[in-house]
Amino acid sequence: MTAFRSNSYKVVICGAGPAGLMAAYQLGKLTQNAGQILLVDKKEPWKEPIFCAEAVSNHRLNKLWPVDESWVRGTISGIYFTSPKGYKAEFYSKNCGLLLDRSKFHRAIACACVDAGVECHFDALVKNIARNGNGWNLDVKVGDEVVSLSASVVIDATGPGCRLTRGIPCLEGIESGNTDLEPAIFAVAEGIEHKRDHIDLFYGSEFPGGYGWIFPRDGKEVNIGFVLSKEAKPDMPLREKLKQFIASRYPNAGIKTICGGMIACGQSKKPLAKCGLFKAGDAASCVNPMSRSGIVESLISGKIAAEAAHEWLAATDDAARSRIEASVLDRWMATLGKTHLQIAKAKLGFVKVKDEQFDKAAKRLSELPREKQTLFKIFFAVLRSCPSLIWRMRSFLH
Ligand SMILES: Cc1cc2nc3c(=O)[nH]c(=O)nc-3n(C[C@H](O)[C@H](O)[C@H](O)COP(=O)(O)OP(=O)(O)OC[C@H]3O[C@@H](n4cnc5c(N)ncnc54)[C@H](O)[C@@H]3O)c2cc1C
Numbered sequence: 001m002t003a004f005r006s007n008s009y010k011v012v013i014c015g016a017g018p019a020g021l022m023a024a025y026q027l028g029k030l031t032q033n034a035g036q037i038l039l040v041d042k043k044e045p046w047k048e049p050i051f052c053a054e055a056v057s058n059h060r061l062n063k064l065w066p067v068d069e070s071w072v073r074g075t076i077s078g079i080y081f082t083s084p085k086g087y088k089a090e091f092y093s094k095n096c097g098l099l100l101d102r103s104k105f106h107r108a109i110a111c112a113c114v115d116a117g118v119e120c121h122f123d124a125l126v127k128n129i130a131r132n133g134n135g136w137n138l139d140v141k142v143g144d145e146v147v148s149l150s151a152s153v154v155i156d157a158t159g160p161g162c163r164l165t166r167g168i169p170c171l172e173g174i175e176s177g178n179t180d181l182e183p184a185i186f187a188v189a190e191g192i193e194h195k196r197d198h199i200d201l202f203y204g205s206e207f208p209g210g211y212g213w214i215f216p217r218d219g220k221e222v223n224i225g226f227v228l229s230k231e232a233k234p235d236m237p238l239r240e241k242l243k244q245f246i247a248s249r250y251p252n253a254g255i256k257t258i259c260g261g262m263i264a265c266g267q268s269k270k271p272l273a274k275c276g277l278f279k280a281g282d283a284a285s286c287v288n289p290m291s292r293s294g295i296v297e298s299l300i301s302g303k304i305a306a307e308a309a310h311e312w313l314a315a316t317d318d319a320a321r322s323r324i325e326a327s328v329l330d331r332w333m334a335t336l337g338k339t340h341l342q343i344a345k346a347k348l349g350f351v352k353v354k355d356e357q358f359d360k361a362a363k364r365l366s367e368l369p370r371e372k373q374t375l376f377k378i379f380f381a382v383l384r385s386c387p388s389l390i391w392r393m394r395s396f397l398h
Pocket residue numbers: 014015016017018019020040041042043045051052053054055056124125126127157158159160164184185186225259260261262263280281282283287292293294295296298
C-alpha cells in the first residue's frame with residue numbers, strides 16, 4: 001500500500017516552493033479538477049526556516065496572487081542605499097513592497113492546490129528521474145519506502161542547482177539552474193535599530209559583487225545578511241563574515257538564527273523544456289540578477305511552465321510538442337528573461353564601482369530632497385560617479 005493514489009500521473013511537479021506551488025495550482029485549474037496532477041516536496045513548504053528575506057514588489061505580486069493580510073508581515077515604503085562611509089540615498093514610494101510570511105504564503109497556495117484537485121505530498125523526496133519511452137519514471141522516497149511512479153510530464157521546480165536533471169542524455173543543453181550561482185547568508189536578529197517600512201541595502205567592497213541588507217520583520221526582529229558574487233573570495237567563512245558585519249555596526253544585536261543558501265542569479269538563453277520536462281523557478285535560473293529577487297519571478301515562471309505543459313499534453317504529434325517546448329524560453333524571455341539578460345550585463349559593470357564612487361554618488365543624492373531621489377536618479381548618480389561604467393553599460397541603456 002503506497003502513499004499515492006495512483007502510480008501513473010499526467011504531470012508530476014517536483015518541489016513546492018513558489019514555482020512548484022504556482023505550477024501545480026495552474027495545472028489544477030487548467031485540467032478542471034480532473035486529477036492526475038501530483039505535487040511532491042521532500043518537506044512541508046511552510047516549515048521554517050525558509051532561506052529568504054521575504055520581500056516582494058506589492059503590485060507585481062498582487063497581479064499574480066491576490067494579497068491577503070494573513071500572510072503579510074509588513075509593508076515597505078522605501079529603500080536606503082547605504083555607501084561604505086554610511087551616506088544614505090533614499091528611494092521612497094509609499095507601499096511599494098511587502099514583507100511576506102513565506103510559510104503562511106506557501107500554505108495558502110498549497111490549500112488552493114488541494115482545492116483545485118492537485119494531489120499533494122509534502123514528505124516525498126524525488127530521488128531519481130529517468131526517461132521511459134514517451135514519458136518519465138520517478139523514484140520517490142516516502143519514509144523508508146521508495147515508490148516508482150510514471151508521468152507524461154515532469155516539472156522540475158526543485159530550486160537552484162540541477163540535482164534532478166544532471167546526466168540525463170535527452171536533457172543535454174537544458175538550463176541547469178546553476179547560472180551565476182551566488183552564496184547568500186542572513187541572520188534573524190533583535191536589537192538592530194531600523195525603520196519598519198524601509199529596507200537598508202549596503203554597497204561597497206565589503207560585499208564584493210553583491211550587497212548587504214536589513215529587511216524588517218515584525219518591528220523587533222530583522223533579517224540581516226548579504227549576497228556575494230560567485231567570484232568573491234571572502235577572507236573568512238561566510239558565517240564569521242556575517243557575525244562581523246553585525247557586530248561592527250550593531251554591537252547590541254542578538255542573533256537568533258543563521259541561515260544560508262545559494263541563489264541562481266544569472267540569465268542564460270538555454271532551453272527551459274525538453275522531452276516533456278519543464279523547468280521553473282530557481283531550477284530555471286529565473287532570479288533577477290541584480291536585486292536577486294526570485295519569489296515573484298518563480299511564480300511567473302511556474303505559471304508559464306504549467307500553461308506550456310498543459311498545451312504539450314493536448315498536442316497530437318512530436319513536432320507540435322517540440323514547438324511548445326521551445327516556446328517556453330520565448331515566453332519567459334518576453335515576460336522577464338530579456339530584461340534579466342540586460343540586467344546581467346549591467347551587473348558586470350556595477351561590480352566594478354569603487355567604494356569612493358559609491359560614497360560620492362550616495363553623498364550627492366543624500367543632499368537632495370526625498371522626492372527627488374528617484375530610482376532613475378540613484379542609478380544615474382552611480383553612473384556619473386564612475387564614467388567608465390557608462391561605456392560598459394551601453395547595452396543596458398538602449
Ligand atoms: C538568503 C536568501 C534571501 C532571499 N531573499 C529574497 C527576497 O527577499 N525576495 C525574493 O523575491 N527572493 C529572495 N530570495 C530568492 C528566493 O528565495 C528564491 O528565488 C525562491 O525561493 C525560488 O523559488 P523556487 O520555487 O524556484 O525554489 P525553492 O523555494 O528553493 O523551492 C524548491 C523546493 O523544492 C524542494 N526540493 C528540492 N529537491 C527536491 C527533491 N529531490 N524532491 C522533492 N522536493 C525537493 C525543496 O524542499 C523546496 O521546497 C532569497 C534567496 C536566498 C538564498
